[in-house]
Structure formats: C-alpha cells, structure tokens
Amino acid sequence: MTTPRTMFEKVWSAHEVVPETADTPAVIFVDLHLTHEVTSPQAFAVLRERGLKVRRPDLTLATMDHATPTRTEQVFGGAPISIDSAARQIRQLEHNCAEFGIELFGLQHELRGIVHIIGPELGLTQPGKTIVCGDSHTSTHGAFGALAFGIGTTEVGHVMATQCLLQKKPRTLAIEVHGRLPAGVTAKDLILAIIGRIGVSGGTGHVIEYRGEAIRALTMEERMTVCNMSIEAGARAGMIAPDETTYGYLRGRPRAPQGEAWDRALEQWNQLPTDPGARFDRSVEIDANTLEPMITYGTNPGMVVPISQSIPDRRGDPVFDAAMKYMGLQPGESIQNAPVNVVFVGSCTNGRLSDLRAAANMIKGRRVASGVHMLVVPGSQAVKRAAEAEGLDEIFRAAGAEWRESGCSMCLGMNGDTVPKGQYAVSTSNRNFEGRQGIGARTLLASPETAAASAIRGRVTDPRTLIHG
C-alpha cells in the first residue's frame, strides 16, 4: 500500500528533477513561466552578461500589465505614455522577448492582460502544473490544482536559463471551509475572513490547500479570488483540488489540451486530489455559514472586520495605533459609513468578468455619489471585450464611473492611476499597505459588491442593504 499523499506532495514529487538532499535543495521543473515588464529586465540582463539563452522559450509567456497605461488614448491612440520610465520598461520587454524568442502579448495585443488573468483565460493554467512568475499573486493559479508561486527576479533568470528552480520543500496547511457562504457573501469576503483568522504571517513557510464544502461550491473565478490572496496570509501558494468545475472552465480554451490529449490529461488530473488519510502539517477550520461581507480598516489585510461590526479597540498595540493614525479612523467606531472618495474595481483579485458583473449589477440604474471617483479596470482585454458585449461598460459609464483598458492599475499605482493623499479608497484589490495605492492613500479592501455599494452611497456600505429587489 502506498502512503496517502496530499495534492501538493503529488505535484511536487512529479516535478523533482533532482530531489532535495541534506546539502542541497531540490531542483524543481517549471511547466509554465509567466513574465511581465517590471520584474524581468534585470533577469534578461543576467542572461546577456553570461551569454545564456532561454532554455525553453516555449514554456514562457510574456505580457505587460504592472506599469502599463489604462487610458485608451495611451494604449491605442498614439498618445505618449505619461510615465517615461514605464514606457522604457515596455520597450525593453519588447526588445528582450524578440531577442530571446519569447511570445509576448504587447501593449495593443488583443490577448494582453494581467498575468494572472490571462493564464487561466487561455487555458494555459492547468491542474498539476508548476507555474511561477515574478509576482507574488501567482498563487492565483493554484485554484486549478497547480502548484503556483511568486519568485524574485534572480529566480526569473534561473527559470529562463534552466527551466528549473532550487527549492526547499514547504510545509502544508489545510484550510477546511465547512458549510455554505450565505447570500450576499462572496469569495473575497471568505479569503479576507481567513486572513483575519490566521494573520498575515499565518501561512509563512506553507502551501495552503483550501478544502471543504464551501470551497467545492465556488466557481473557478471565485476560487481564483481565494487562492490569489494566499500570499496575504504569508503563504506562497494556495491550491484547490480540480473537479468538474475546473474541467468545465478549461474545456475548449485555446491552449488547454484538445481531443485525445484532453482525455489523457483528465485521467492524470483526476489522480491529483489529496488522498483520504493524507496528513497536513497544520489545519484550520472555518465555518462559512457565519460569515458576513468583510472590509479592512487598517494597513495590512489581516486588519479586517465584518462590515456590520465596529473597528476593534486595541489602543496601546503599536501596530494598531500606527494604522489608526495613518487611516484617520477611530477605534470602536462602526466601519459602515466611513468616508469614501475613490472606488476601484479591478486587479488580479477581482478583475474578472464575474466581478465586473457583480459591481455592474449593484450599480445599474444608480449613480456614483457626487464627489466619488469610481474607476473600473478589466483584468484583461478579453474580459473588457466580454464585458462590453454585455453592456457592462455602459452601465458603469451611465452611473458616472470611468471604464479603462486592462492592467494592474490602481492596485499598486505604478502607472499613475493613484489615490490622492489622505483619500479613502474602497478597493477590490489585495493590499491595503501604507502608500500602496498612492502616497498617503487610505485603502479599504472589499468585494466588488461592497465597493460598488460604497460608490453609490459615498460611504462604506453593506451591499446586502442595496441589493436590487
């Protein structure tokens, strides 16, 4: 009898080129490497310095997302990109991909988008693969039962030169989510509640496997939202076992296996889920039935409360005090009705079609409150086209929101889409760190539903109070 294994262990051992020894880490093969303009230039420079080629250009795909403009005239209209250094980075990626033979979805390409949106969209993200990218939200791809994690630029160079990484085996953490999410409670609320529970370093050194009835009931786009923020709990990777939902999403996607290859793949994918009796190093249980919409009040994603509750009072704790000072919020005060100046719907966390539909559904026939700036940025050009085909862009525009080209945009403000100093942004992105969305910006992380509801009222609003009847 073979020892029962976790899904992580199966994927890990299938990719060991050289197993870990007492003296050396394992050499792990990478099935898919995604890259973008911001964390790759210095890696290409190393290849050039050392006279190396990209070993498997067929397994790397490049896109542009982090520093790219979202204004149509700068993407398609020939207007200059407003940040010179970003324009140089974009040109550098074009040059690097041409020189090293890497497929690139350039600025005007119809398949361009946020790196973690396009992998799944194309069907390149598949169960059992190892997937890496110079971006911490690579954990998103784990929603398909892939082992996917963010790496630094030095490691980007390692993958390009050898298609492998040196890795120490991480530990495993099972997060078992019982029950069902109540109506009006989203995948974003679930992952924020999980981070609130285990803390921003609770997953350090671990790969999370999200399990249980509530996880099985999620759509692929919802599962991606959950896995995306694994890194916000300190875990480099989060995984969800593939099932019919996964296969239904992947079937027929342009770069998913087709025909007989699909049948063979399916046979392998069905072997991936964790065996009964397999042991995790740690486990945590969450009851989905009791969850509510969640929103952050502080300066890390673990500082989060159910929207009906008050900001906790932990005065005397220096982290809490510093966060309150930065955020300009009061301990013990209700988070509902906190002021809102900016609303951002987008990012690799919540920039997919279902997210835009959820926000549009809330805002349809209503107006963004006067004085509130609402920015809607699709996660990819394909998401943008699909949303426009359904008329979502018209709903947002009619409500007074801005509709842009795809990219990371205001999640990290690298491209100039920033929140002004001191202003409050309800954002569907993943990080509420000081200055993340702009110098002095005050971020409250929430779901697309909560973001849209807050845009309508100009105050932090429980979306359940505004659901169209």
Next chain:
Amino acid sequence: MQPIKTIRSRTVVMPATNIDTDQIIPGRFLTTTSKSGLGAHLFADWRYRSDGTPDPDFILNRPEAAGCRILVAGRNIGCGSSREHAPWALLDYGFQAVISTEIADIFRNNSLKNGLLPVIVDEATHSWLLANPGAEVEIDVERAELRLPDGRSVSFPIDGFARYCLVNGVDELGFLLSKQAEIAAYETRRR
C-alpha cells in the same frame, strides 16, 4: 557575488511589525530596468517628507544610523510583493543583514540570492535587540551565530546550501547550470 563570512556592525532598529516590501521600496520606483541606485528610495515614504526633504525623526536620517549595516526589524519583515527591488534597495543603501523573529518567504529567498543575510532570532534575543539600538553585534555566517556585545552567542537557522553559497560567494545559477544533463533527462522522461 562577494563571499560573506562575518558581518560586524552597530544595529539600526525599526520596531514596526509587518514591514512590507511596499514600505521598503514603494511601487513607483519599480519602473527601472537596473538594480543600482535603489538605495536612494529605500523606505522613501517614511524617510522623506512630502516636500522631498529628509524627515529628521526617521531613524535612517539620524546621525547614529550612519554606517550601520544591520537592520533589526519588528516581526514579519518583507511580507507582500515579491519585488526583489526590496533587497536590492537595502543592499544598495549599505545594509548586509536583516534580523527579525519572522521573515516572509519570498523576501527571505530574494535576500539570500543577493547576499543580504536574513537572520531569524528567538523572541528573547529580539526583545534585547529592540531595546538596545546601536548595539555592536557580530554575525558569523559560517557558524550561523549572532554574537551580542555581552559575549552571548545565539544560533540562527540558515539552509546549508544557502550558507555555502554566501560564504563562498557562489551563485545558485552556476549550480543549476551544472544540472543540465539531469534537466534534459527529465524533459525526455516527461515527453
């Protein structure tokens, strides 16, 4: 990479917990295609006032911080973004080691690959270091020991391979490139 065997320096203390990589180097400085010069932007939003002048209250702007090569940080430094610009900025500024009770995974990996030593210590040692800014300490990389001024020495965990690479100035890419035959065999097996 230069071999690193010992680091001896006074410490700079930043007691904040969860110092994320957006604080170490804000996103707007990432539109660069080089590794150099990032030290000027290290902790930019804490270090400079809105008019661009140094904030005299921020620890790195104080005279006692000059020349310090060891940063003692609150629990869980380096969380968040995978940007390697964070260790590049710390190194470019002049730091050689970061000490905390918890160091986030990606930041820790990125640091080791650039010769910035991540040192994880126990709560008691950490408390002592936080309470004694400017203490002259020595980090012996080969023995994986941190020596405090009172003569105490505390061992810290470091992966043996990473230590070998640091002490000998070996970069990991060279090691990976030496495995090309195994990689080719794996690719054939998987076809």
